[in-house]
Amino acid sequence: MPAATELAKHFTTVSAESLPEAPLSEMRRLLLDYLGVALSGSRTESGRIAGEVMIGLGGVPQATVLGRGDKVPAVHAAFANAVSEHSIEMDDVDDLALFHHGPPVVSAALATAEWTNSSGHELLAAMLCGCEMMNRLSLATNPALRDRGYHTTPACGVFGATVAASRLLRLDADQLVSALGLAGAQASGLMEMYGPSMQKRINPGPAARNGVVAAMLAQAGFTGADTVFEGERGFGQAFAGGIDVDVLLEDLGAEVPVAVEYKAYSAARPIHNAIDGALQLKQLGVTASEIERLVVFRHPDWSEYHRNFAPATYHEAQVSLPYSTAVALIDGAALPAQYSDDQVRRPDLVALMGKMRVETDPSLSRGVSCRLEVTRTDGNTVTVQVDDAKGSLGNPMTDADLEAKFTRLVAPVLPKGAPEEIVRAVREVSPVDELIALCAAGEARDGA
Template sequence: MNLSLAPSATIAEQLAAHFQALDYDSLGNASRKALKRLLLDYLGVAVSGSQTGPGRVAGAYALSTGGRPEAALIGGSSRAPAEMAAFANAISSHSVELDDIDVLALFHFSPPVYSAALATAEQRSASGKDLLVSLAAGCEMMERLSKAANSSLRDRGYHTTPTCGTFGATIAAAKMLGLSADETVSALGLAGAQAGGLMEMYGPSMQKRFNPGPASRNGVTAATIAQLGFTGAATIFEGERGFLAAFTDENFPERLTEGLDQAYQFDIEFKPYSCARPIHNAIDCALEIRKRHAPDLKKISRILMERHPDWAHYHQNAKPLTYHEAQVSLPYSVAVALSDGQALFAQYDNARLTQPELRRLAAAVEITVDETLPRGVSCRMTAIMEDGTRHTAQVDYPKGSIQNPMNDAELRAKFDSLVIPVLGQERATAIADCVADIEHCGNVRDLMALLQPGQEGLAA
């Protein structure tokens, strides 16, 4: 489609033409590196998440539906239809709260997008180069829609990862399946018919883990059925009853198409701590105070936590009952960071939640609003000792952010810590080596076989 000849093209039509034209050569080195770093991180997190309760249930459900064994269930020995593999792997990759995050801490790229791209890549025995293009398209689509819809989308109670992730997964699958521009327009319309996901997900249940699953599955469904000839609304974004009108009170539709003629910049952040991203600043404050002052934890009487209004009213539960609740609890996360000097998955084990000292420290946290803090995730923490001594730290850019990044060695250490306990050192090394050289992988199924115990790459 030549957009210069179609000035009245809808947003979906403009995006479809843009993504259909995207190819490997148009991806710069910086984009390729960013996408590969995220691929390594996603696979590590998904392997670990596959061993959790939500991951195991999702895998069992995927297999219970039957169908052709088209794609691997990460961390297990079975294969499932592409749609169901995307569903289960998306849930696994969101089940230890270590998945990536965007710069505004609103959504996770990889659970919906990477799960859909990998499942459809296996379905058609695609190459590593094809995979990178699919990942790039899906991530760009997801972030463009988030920028157009937020923060109103979030403030109305919708979870950005599944709502916008459905469209990202759709474009990733559409690119992988080779849809035409017209088919891609229909796929986007059909993605809108399936978009959803609520922020009513915090609590002792597994619900938060579920949200990326339908998004990834629905993206594969939208692309697949559009390719078979099912048509969808071309006005799905800007229409009178379209996505932006339905999901937001304030929106910026121009952000969906601005800069389409320029290389897209992927600002992907990574999580060193096993909890919700807006809590990471508070953890970094606690770790800084611990390192700098080594306070006697028994003598901390109060912990003042000033937060930006964007996130001040979230994550306040000081008495989590399960690790699901603990991973979205700022008070508990601060307490365990002060106590252990880290906040990995082990720190959120259910057995830790009732420890008296952690309970006391969590109860000492007082959250207040400070509109002068510079960023939505900014935190300023003050630990007040019994003798009145005050220890203060402020963190605006948490570890893993663009401004305070995890380097390649740190990402690899994170990956190894997640994969080796499940698949062993030899397999972890093979996966990392394959990801590093993914451009030369002739069949993505070779990579995915390495993610399954007892399986070997097809080229081996």
């Protein structure tokens, strides 16, 4: 039996009531985090452009462009919202490939749920099934997929988006098999995305949109290949040089391999350990003026990444370990306010980056582990090591942490009282239309 057939049978027959409570409850946390990050991201240049272009296409008003309030076809809303949620580098991550569930899966699920007038419970179930599909495919193809230059978030995320949209459109198993095949035909996403441009922001947009398109086409009778995963020219072979079907289907129906980590800082996830280390140094009384040398030791898995010592834009700064470390130590924060084009050339940050080096240490315990060693001008040294960054599975954010993050992000977007109402609506799993109405309550507040 093709893998797509087994997956489709599972995802179309598992009921919301039978899904495990722990990961289903995690979807509430993911939804709240998604809304806060997407609403904030809609105010960035990349989020604004994506929203305006999708609104300009016109069409049947089915789903809301977050941060704008306009209703557009669900496929356009999924695209725009995915770009917004990926625009401030605070979207969720997984703990293996460091991909993001929210931009492709939740964007597709939320747009489809609003269009179909689904319940809050139906939305959460669709999100979980979509996240499971995405995780299973990532586990079965990584690290080979990433090593070949593909971005896991869109490449695997289009299948998660398809499963989520298909559940909300109530596809049967045969239709979902076709939808998965059609998703494979649209899978994409390159790691050639770092630099001063907005390139990275667009990657999950097509994945979210294409997932909804695949589900719609299959519902209308368009058929797709059932060998999309393990076929000779299928996704596994093309994107990863092969696929481990046993891993793809392992404990299907018995285990849900979904673990969500959250971002406390507005930077690429592998940098967060260094940011936490810099914040610890600041708490220990270390100041930039007394630093003679700062060495950041990284595990070989990530040592060669993020070594930009002269970012030209905030897009580059968010994937620059030297910049993020410097701004965290000097400002005591690494939030959206610390990442803007007018800050990247700040003399104090440039000076501190000039005192930094990045070196490799294979003795570090985890791929994202960092050890920061400061040599002061008086010759004394201070060392800190961070293996589990804030928000990781080893150092999780509490519900209160996530609610505080949400409130902080949406404060410039929504009127007073709206953030608390949205937190309540998510906690109580309110109907999707009520939730969307609350999110849209103040979206014209700043004239956007």
